[in-house]
Amino acid sequence: MKSSVITFPGSNCDRDMDVALKKFGFKNKMVWHADAELPKSDLVVLPGGFSYGDYLRCGSMASKSKIMQSVINFANSGGMVMGICNGFQILVETGLVPGVLLRNKYLEFICKNVFVKINDKKNKYFKNVDNEVLEFHIAHNEGNYFCTNDQLKEIQDNNQIAINYCDENGKIEDQFNPNGSLKNIAGIFNKEKNVLGMMPHPERMIDKSLSGEDGSLFFKNLINNLK
Amino acid sequence: MIVNEQVAVDHGLKKDEYAKICELLKRNPNITELGIFSAMWNEHCSYKSSRLHLKKLPTKGKKVIQGPGENAGVIDIEDNDAIVFKIESHNHPSFIEPYQGAATGVGGIMRDVFTMGARPIANLNSIHFGSPQHKKTKNLLRGVVHGIGGYGNCMGVPTIAGQTSFDSSYNGNILVNAMTLGLVKKDKIFYSKAAGLNKPVIYVGSKTGRDGIHGASMASASFDEKIEEKKPTVQVGDPFTEKLLLEACLELMAGDSIIAIQDMGAAGLTSSSIEMASKGKLGIEINLNKVPCRETKMTPYEIMLSESQERMLIVLENGKEEQAKKIFDKWNLDFAVIGKTTNSKKIELYFDEEKVADIPVNTLVENSPMYDRKWKKTKLPKKNKIKKEDIRHLKMIDVLKKILANPNICSKEWIWQQYDHTVMGDTIQKPGGDAGVVRVHGTDKAVAACVDSSAVYCWAHPLTGGKQVVCESFRNLISVGAKPIAITNCLNFGSPENEENMGEFVECVQGIGEASEYLKFPVVSGNVSFYNQTKEEGIKPTPAIGGVGLIKDYKNMITMKFKEVDNLVLVIGKTEGHIDQSLFARTILNEKNGPPPEVNLFNEKNNGETLLKLIDNNLIKSAHDVSLGGIITAVAKMCIKGKKGITIKKPKYLINEIEYFFAEDQSRYIIEINKKDFKKVADMLNKNAVHFDELGTITENELYINDKTKVTIDELSTSNKSWLNNYMSK
Numbered sequence: 001m002k003s004s005v006i007t008f009p010g011s012n013c014d015r016d017m018d019v020a021l022k023k024f025g026f027k028n029k030m031v032w033h034a035d036a037e038l039p040k041s042d043l044v045v046l047p048g049g050f051s052y053g054d055y056l057r058c059g060s061m062a063s064k065s066k067i068m069q070s071v072i073n074f075a076n077s078g079g080m081v082m083g084i085c086n087g088f089q090i091l092v093e094t095g096l097v098p099g100v101l102l103r104n105k106y107l108e109f110i111c112k113n114v115f116v117k118i119n120d121k122k123n124k125y126f127k128n129v130d131n132e133v134l135e136f137h138i139a140h141n142e143g144n145y146f147c148t149n150d151q152l153k154e155i156q157d158n159n160q161i162a163i164n165y166c167d168e169n170g171k172i173e174d175q176f177n178p179n180g181s182l183k184n185i186a187g188i189f190n191k192e193k194n195v196l197g198m199m200p201h202p203e204r205m206i207d208k209s210l211s212g213e214d215g216s217l218f219f220k221n222l223i224n225n226l227k
Numbered sequence: 228m229i230v231n232e233q234v235a236v237d238h239g240l241k242k243d244e245y246a247k248i249c250e251l252l253k254r255n256p257n258i259t260e261l262g263i264f265s266a267m268w269n270e271h272c273s274y275k276s277s278r279l280h281l282k283k284l285p286t287k288g289k290k291v292i293q294g295p296g297e298n299a300g301v302i303d304i305e306d307n308d309a310i311v312f313k314i315e316s317h318n319h320p321s322f323i324e325p326y327q328g329a330a331t332g333v334g335g336i337m338r339d340v341f342t343m344g345a346r347p348i349a350n351l352n353s354i355h356f357g358s359p360q361h362k363k364t365k366n367l368l369r370g371v372v373h374g375i376g377g378y379g380n381c382m383g384v385p386t387i388a389g390q391t392s393f394d395s396s397y398n399g400n401i402l403v404n405a406m407t408l409g410l411v412k413k414d415k416i417f418y419s420k421a422a423g424l425n426k427p428v429i430y431v432g433s434k435t436g437r438d439g440i441h442g443a444s445m446a447s448a449s450f451d452e453k454i455e456e457k458k459p460t461v462q463v464g465d466p467f468t469e470k471l472l473l474e475a476c477l478e479l480m481a482g483d484s485i486i487a488i489q490d491m492g493a494a495g496l497t498s499s500s501i502e503m504a505s506k507g508k509l510g511i512e513i514n515l516n517k518v519p520c521r522e523t524k525m526t527p528y529e530i531m532l533s534e535s536q537e538r539m540l541i542v543l544e545n546g547k548e549e550q551a552k553k554i555f556d557k558w559n560l561d562f563a564v565i566g567k568t569t570n571s572k573k574i575e576l577y578f579d580e581e582k583v584a585d586i587p588v589n590t591l592v593e594n595s596p597m598y599d600r601k602w603k604k605t606k607l608p609k610k611n612k613i614k615k616e617d618i619r620h621l622k623m624i625d626v627l628k629k630i631l632a633n634p635n636i637c638s639k640e641w642i643w644q645q646y647d648h649t650v651m652g653d654t655i656q657k658p659g660g661d662a663g664v665v666r667v668h669g670t671d672k673a674v675a676a677c678v679d680s681s682a683v684y685c686w687a688h689p690l691t692g693g694k695q696v697v698c699e700s701f702r703n704l705i706s707v708g709a710k711p712i713a714i715t716n717c718l719n720f721g722s723p724e725n726e727e728n729m730g731e732f733v734e735c736v737q738g739i740g741e742a743s744e745y746l747k748f749p750v751v752s753g754n755v756s757f758y759n760q761t762k763e764e765g766i767k768p769t770p771a772i773g774g775v776g777l778i779k780d781y782k783n784m785i786t787m788k789f790k791e792v793d794n795l796v797l798v799i800g801k802t803e804g805h806i807d808q809s810l811f812a813r814t815i816l817n818e819k820n821g822p823p824p825e826v827n828l829f830n831e832k833n834n835g836e837t838l839l840k841l842i843d844n845n846l847i848k849s850a851h852d853v854s855l856g857g858i859i860t861a862v863a864k865m866c867i868k869g870k871k872g873i874t875i876k877k878p879k880y881l882i883n884e885i886e887y888f889f890a891e892d893q894s895r896y897i898i899e900i901n902k903k904d905f906k907k908v909a910d911m912l913n914k915n916a917v918h919f920d921e922l923g924t925i926t927e928n929e930l931y932i933n934d935k936t937k938v939t940i941d942e943l944s945t946s947n948k949s950w951l952n953n954y955m956s957k
Contacts, residue, residue: 011557012383012465016652048650050381053467065855109376109645139380139647201649209655209666 001026001226002044006071008033008062013201014049014198020203021045024219031067038070042226043080046071046087047050048201056144058101059089068094069126080124080226081195085140088187088197097190097197098155099147105180113211114178116163116186116200117170123193123220124225125162133170134137134163134214136186136200138178145181145188148187155188162196164189228258229317233919238265239489244596251590259527259576260583264591266494266532267501273595276723280733284740285336286654290712290750292413294301296939298339298490299409300751301416302713304777309413310674311345314353314406314717316756320461321403325370330464331353331536334407334438337382341473341565342539344417344480345409348651349665350379350386351458352405353678353717353771359634359954364393367401369955370721374464375405376645381466382473385654386646387552388661390678390771393634396686401763402716406773408676410667417480419489421507421542421568426486428500428511428566429548431555432538436521437494438462439534459880468537475558476539478841484547491538497531499540500566501574505592510571519561527576527583542568551600599955602729605689611821618816618885623859624938626815626889629932630856631863631947634954641951651779652734655781659868661706661852662774666781673781675709682767684823689731689768693738694826698893701746702852704834708785708894714743716753716772721765722758731768732757739770745828746835748774761880785842787851794848794885794925795902796868796873798858800895801918810855811889813849830894836898837915844911846904853895859888861897862922867944872926 002024007014014030021028021043029039033051038044052061062068068090074097075081083091091097104110116136118126146157155161165185166172179186179199187198205215235245240259248264249255256264270276286294286575292309293301299313317332337347357364368391379386384407439462479485487507489499498519504511515527521535544549546563555562569575574591576584605947611726627637630636643658655673656664662677679699685692697714704711716739721728743750757768789796806812806822841847849869853861864875877887912919931937 010381010470012381012470012650016650019652034631048387050467050470053381053465055467082759107371111647113646135651139649141380150722204649204652206652210652211649 001043001223002040003028003045004031004039004041005045005047006031006033006067010051010052010053011047011049011202013187014178016023016203017045017047020206020215020219023206025223033065033066033067036070038074039066040221044071044074046083046090048085048087057093059086059093062090063093067126067199072096075195078192078194083197085199088199089142091195091197093110097188099145099180099188101142102146103142104144109141110178113137114200115166115168115176117166117172118163119161120159123189125196127225129217129221130219131167131217134217135212136202136214137204137211138200140199143179143181143184145180152182154166158191160189160191161185162189162198230255230258230261233923234260238262239269240265244268244778247419252586259531259588260531262528263497263584263586266497267591270671272494272498274755275596276598276600277732278597279599280736284736284750285744286749286751288713291749291751294751297418298342299483300336300713300715301343302751302775302786304667304672304674307413309338309411309416309843310775311343311409311411312407312715312774312775313339313558313752314404314678314715314771314794315339315721316717317405318401318719318756318759321371323795324461325367325716326374327375327461327463327734329371331462332403333378333417333467334464334469334536335405335492336405337384337469338492340409340491342417342488343411344415345411346477347384347407347409348677349408349663350384350405351663351676351678351773352386352389353680354389355392355394355397355402355769357393358395359393360475361395361398365955371403372645378464378466378761381645382470383650384645385648385650385665387648387654388658388663388677389643390680391639391642394682396767400759400766402719402759402769404506404771405458406678406715408674408775409681410710411415413479414857417488417539419433419487419503419506421487421503421509423486424568424570425546427543427548427564428513428568429541429543429551430538430563430565431541432519432560433465433468433535434519434521434526434533434561435530435533435708437525437529437533438446439453440529440532451871455782456830458471459928462534462536464536469555471558471560472537472539473615475560477556477557484544484551485541486544487542489540489696491540493534495532495534496540497816501588501591503542504574504588508572509567510575510588511566512569512575513566515576517563517565519563527578555702582867599728600723600729600875602733603726605686608820608822611818613806621815621885623884623936624931627859627863627948629815630810630860632950633810634950636810636856637950638948639951641947641955652897655784656707656786660787662701662709664707664778664784671780673778673784675704675776677703678771679703680769680771682769683808685731685735685747685770686767687821689734690738691826692768693735693770695823695893696770697739697742697746697748698771698826698831699854700772701748701831701835702896704774704776705838706787706850706852709778709781710839711748711774711776714772714774716750716770718753718755719759719769719771719800720757721760724775725765728765735768735770736866742828742920746832764925782844785847785850787849787865787868789865789925790898792871792925792927793900793902795898795905796862796922796925797898798920798922799898799912799917800830802858802887802890802895803892804890805892806890809857809889809891811857824891824893826893833915834894834896837917838898839910841908841911846900846908848901849899851897853897857889857891858897863943865897866930866940867947869874870940872929872931872940873923874926874931875923878920
C-alpha cells in the first residue's frame with residue numbers, strides 16, 4: 001500500500017505520521033506543499049501542526065497551497081484522504097468535509113488522552129475494528145467542531161459522523177467533551193466516506209510505551225481495509 | 228548625537244566604565260559604538276559580577292563534549308549520539324509582557340540548541356510566581372503558560388517536565404526559565420568560532436525590526452514604577468518562522484558549507500558577530516545596508532541593538548552562497564550576505580558608505596569589566612525546637628490533605644495539559660513524574676530530564692541550598708532509572724550590588740559546585756539572571772538546576788505510580804526528623820526560621836547509586852524521591868498516580884509520627900518491590916550500608932495508618948488536583 005504525507009511549512013506531525021504508516025506496512029512518501037503532483041497513492045494524509053503558523057484561520061492558507069488542488073481532485077475521484085488535527089482544519093477549509101473548527105471552549109490548548117466512540121463502521125477507516133470505543137490522544141487549540149443546523153441534519157442523515165468524544169464505556173455526554181464540539185464530534189467523513197477529518201492523533205498511540213496502543217489498532221485495520 | 232558621560236549613564240553604563248571605553252578606544256565612541264559597548268558590557272552579556280565565581284564550577288567530565296562558553300553544553304550518550312542542552316531565564320520580559328516574554332524565552336533557548344546542529348527533542352521550564360493572593364499572579368501565570376505553550380506547541384517540540392512555585396518574594400518579579408534538549412550526531416556538532424579570512428558572513432531568518440532594542444540592558448536593571456514604559460523592549464515571537472528556520476538550518480547543516488553559526492539572541496547582531504569574531508580571533512566587517520529590515524529608516528544603532536527574534540548569523544565557506552540561499556528560499560526565509568571575516572581583529576561597520584563603527588573585538592570581550600563584588604556570608608540559622616503542644620492537636624490526615632492542596636505541591640495538570648507533551652512520538656514519561664523521559668528516536672535509549680529549585684532552602688542557608696538543588700536533580704533522574712550525566716543552571720538572584728544578594732549568589736554557586744563535583748554531575752551550560760527585584764527588595768535566591776541522564780534501555784524506565792497490591796514499600800535513606808524549613812513547618816506551624824535540611828553528599832551518592840543497582844537488577848517496581856512534604860506526601864502521590872492504597876506501619880523510631888512523616892531530610896527515596904524480592908533488596912542495601920525502613924504494603928484504595936488515621940485515595944486525589952483548577956477558574 002502506498003501512502004503520501006503532505007508537509008506544509010509549519011507541519012510538525014509529518015514525521016510522526018511517516019513513522020506510524022511505515023510501522024504498519026505502508027510505503028510512505030513525503031510530499032512538499034509546493035509540488036503540483038501527488039505521487040501514486042492509496043492514501044493521502046494531511047498531518048498535524050501549525051501550517052503557515054495558522055495566523056490566519058487554522059488551515060486556511062494551507063488549503064490554498066499548490067499541492068491541495070491535486071489532493072482535492074484525488075479525493076473527488078474517490079481517493080482516500082485523511083486529515084489529522086491541523087489536517088482536519090485544512091480539510092474543512094477546502095470544503096471536502098462540512099463544518100468549521102472553532103477555538104476550544106475553555107480557550108486553552110489541550111493535550112491529553114480521550115475516548116472516542118466509533119459511530120459508523122461502513123467505511124474503509126473503521127470497518128472491522130472490533131472495539132466500539134478507542135482511546136486516542138488529542139493536542140489542539142482549535143478543535144471545537146461547529147456547523148449549521150442544516151449541515152448537521154445532513155451529516156446525521158448521511159451518517160457522516162465518524163467518531164464522538166465519550167467515556168471509556170462509550171457514553172457520549174457533555175462532561176466527556178474536551179473542547180465544546182457540537183454533538184461531541186471528534187471526526188467526520190465526507191458524504192462518500194473516502195475523506196476523514198479528525199482531531200485525535202492515532203499516530204501518537206502506536207506502542208505501549210507511549211500514550212496507548214489504540215492507534216496501532218486503527219492503522220493495522222486501515223491497511224487491511226485498503227488491500 | 229553627541230556622546231558624553233551622561234549618555235553613557237543613560238545606557239546603563241557606570242561613569243568609570245565609560246572612562247574605560249574612551250581609554251580603550253583612545254577617543255570618544257560615537258552613538259552606535261556606545262550602544263554596542265552598553266550591550267556587551269551589561270550584566271546579562273558580560274557576566275561581570277558573576278564570572279569570577281562561575282569559574283569555580285566543575286565543568287569537565289568523561290561524558291562532557293562541550294562545557295560552558297558555547298551556545299549550549301553537549302554531553303555524550305554513546306553510539307555517536309550527543310545531547311545538547313541549556314537553560315535560560317526570561318524573567319524581566321515575562322513580568323512586563325507574560326505571553327511574549329515567556330514565548331520568546333522558549334524560542335531563544337531552542338535556537339541556542341539548534342544553532343549547534345541539534346534537533347530539539349524536549350522542552351522543560353521552571354516558573355515562579357508571587358503569592359496566589361497577589362493581584363497580578365493569576366494573569367501572569369495564565370500569560371506565561373499560554374506563551375510557553377504557544378511557542379513550543381507550534382514548534383512541535385514536546386514540553387516534558389517542569390516546576391511551578393508560588394512565593395510572595397516573586398510578587399514584583401516572576402521567574403521564567405526555559406530549558407531545551409536537542410539530539411545531534413557527535414561528528415555533526417556546530418560551533419560559533421569563526422575561522423578563515425574573507426569568508427562570507429550571512430544573515431538568515433526574520434527581518435530586523437525595532438523590537439527588543441536594549442532588551443539585554445533592560446534585563447540587567449531593577450524594576451521600578453516606570454516598568455510599563457519598558458514594554459517596547461520585549462521582543463515579539465513568531466514560532467512559525469522559527470520552525471522554518473530550524474528546518475532550513477538543519478538542512479544546510481547536513482552539508483559541509485558552514486564554518487560557524489550563532490543565533491542572534493540577547494543584544495542581537497552585536498553579540499552574535501562579536502562572539503564569532505572573538506572566538507576565532509578574527510575581525511568582521513559588516514555592511515549594515517545589506518541587513519534585511521522590516522521597518523524603514525532604521526539607523527545603524529537600531530540595527531545593531533535590535534533583538535528581533537528568529538535570526539541567525541552564519542560564516543560560510545566561499546562559493547557555497549548560492550547553494551545555501553536555495554535552501555532558505557525554499558523555506559521562504561531571508562538570506563543576505565552582509566559582510567566578511569577579516570584579519571583586523573576589529574568589528575567594522577559600514578552604513579551608506581560611511582564607516583559607523585570601528586572597535587577592536589578584545590575591548591568588547593576580554594577587556595569587559597569584571598567585578599569582585601562585596602558579599603556577606605550567611606550563618607547557619609539555629610534549629611527550632613518543635614513544641615509538643617503545637618502539634619498535639621494536629622490530625623495527620625487533615626495536615627496531609629492541606630499539604631497535598633498546597634500551591635507548591637498540588638497537581639500542575641492545568642499547566643502541562645496546555646503544553647503538547649506527546650508530539651514527536653517518543654515521550655515515554657509525561658509531566659507530573661520525577662523527570663520527563665523521551666526516547667532517542669529509533670533506538671532503545673532514552674533521555675531523562677528534570678528541572679528543580681528550592682528557594683526556601685537557599686534563602687535560609689545558601690550554601691546548603693545550592694548543594695541541595697543539585698542533589699534533588701540527581702535523585703529525580705535516578706527515580707526514573709536514569710544515570711545522571713550533567714546539569715545546566717539558571718542562577719536567579721537579586722542585585723549583585725547588594726552585599727546580601729551577592730552573598731546568596733556566591734554561596735549558592737559554591738554549594739552547587741561542591742555537590743556537582745562530588746556527584747560527578749558537572750555543569751555544562753547555564754545563565755545568570757541578576758537584578759530580580761523591584762526597588763530594594765530582591766527575590767529569594769532561586770538557582771534552578773536542569774539535570775539530564777541516560778536510560779540505556781527505555782523498557783527499564785521507572786515511574787512513581789504504585790503498581791501492584793501486596794507489594795512492599797520501603798524508604799531508602801535515614802529519617803532524622805528535620806522539620807525546619809519544611810513545607811510542614813512553613814505552612815502548618817507558620818514557622819519560617821531555622822536551617823534547611825543538612826546535605827550529606829556521601830549518603831546522596833551512595834543511596835542513589837545503590838538504587839540504580841537495584842533498578843539494573845529489575846528489583847524496583849516504582850520509585851519516587853522524597854522532597855517537599857516528606858515521606859507521607861511522597862507516598863500519597865504514588866498512591867494517587869497508581870490509584871492504589873497503602874497500609875503503613877511507622878517504624879519504631881525515637882522521633883514522633885509528625886516528624887517522621889513530614890520531615891524533609893535529604894537523600895531519601897520511596898521504593899516499591901515485590902515481596903519475594905525483599906531479601907535480595909535488603910541484602911543489597913545492607914551490603915552498601917544504605918539505611919532503609921519497611922514502611923508498608925500496597926492495598927486497594929485507602930491510605931491507612933490506624934483506625935483513626937485513614938483516608939481514601941480518591942479523597943487525597945481531589946485535594947491534590949482541585950486547588951489549581953479552582954484557582955484558575957475563579
